[in-house]
Amino acid sequence: MEKLTIGIVGFGVIGQRWTACFAHAGHTVRVFDPTERREQAFNEVLPELMADLDALKGTSYAPGEIHLFPTLAETLEGVDFVQENGPEDLALKRRLLADIEDHIGDEVVIASSSSALLVSDMQGECRLPGRVVLGHPFNPAHLMPLVEIVGGKASDPQAIARAHAIYEAIGKKPVTLNREVTGHIALRLMGAMWREAIALVRDGVASVEDVD
Structure with a gap:
């Protein structure tokens, strides 16, 4: 797969590990988190995660660049794929996904890492709900290969296929559900x-x- 620019929105435990996965696979990663934890995690946690991946997969690779940005708009400039990792709060997710849409091209797929919410519920405020899917990893997310991909009622099959291809290309083992279920x-x-x-x-x- 071609090298992509990945937007990571939410840099908690899951977001940090997604960042390491994408960067270790050679993709450029642009990161946003509104909390004060972001710089410490960026400087202290990421090197440890990359070392874990080196031990698992080896070091014969050219890692992608990782950039931390202060605003959502700057983070999402020119991205090809977005991995959203916000809190498990439906109202917040709906607003966040709509905000993400304001800063990306119409062809860009948004994957949420949610473990508890249904995609159909999260799509409610999106202008293009078809591009929103779920890409749920398992802890430790940088080491565990399984990713569950789920589409909502409005999800485009091409968006699901795009997410599947991207996850597979970074060494994950994605499975796609036939329909969403809690x-x-x-x-x-x-x-x-x-x-x-x-x-x-x-x-x-x-x-x-x-x-x-």
Whole structure:
């Protein structure tokens, strides 16, 4: 795949790890976060994450540049793909996605990292809701290969395919859901396992230590 310019909106735990993934794969990454944590994370956390990826994948690569910007508008200038990593708050997500749209080209796909919200609900205030998809990673997101891709009711199949191709090109193993459901795939499976673990202990089948 050609080298891309990636916009990272939200530089918490997930955003930091997405940044490392894209940069390690050689893409230019432009980062925005409105909180004071951004500069410390940029200077202290990112080098550790890149070292993790070096240990996992090797060092025979040309890393992409990473830039930190003070405003959303500056961050998104000229980006080819946006990974949004804001808090799990529906009203905030809807506003944030609409704000992102104001600063990108109509062809740019926006992928949200949300683990709890439905894409159809997040698309509500978007001018072009078809370009919004979900790209949900798993912690530690720079090391775990699984990414769940989900489209909402208005999502364009081409946007889903674009996200899939980009994730695959950086070494992820994306799976695309046929339809959206709360918890996606893996979290629902994890929930079922957790419920069974509790039941086994509750019913005296095994101790906490043995189940663990």
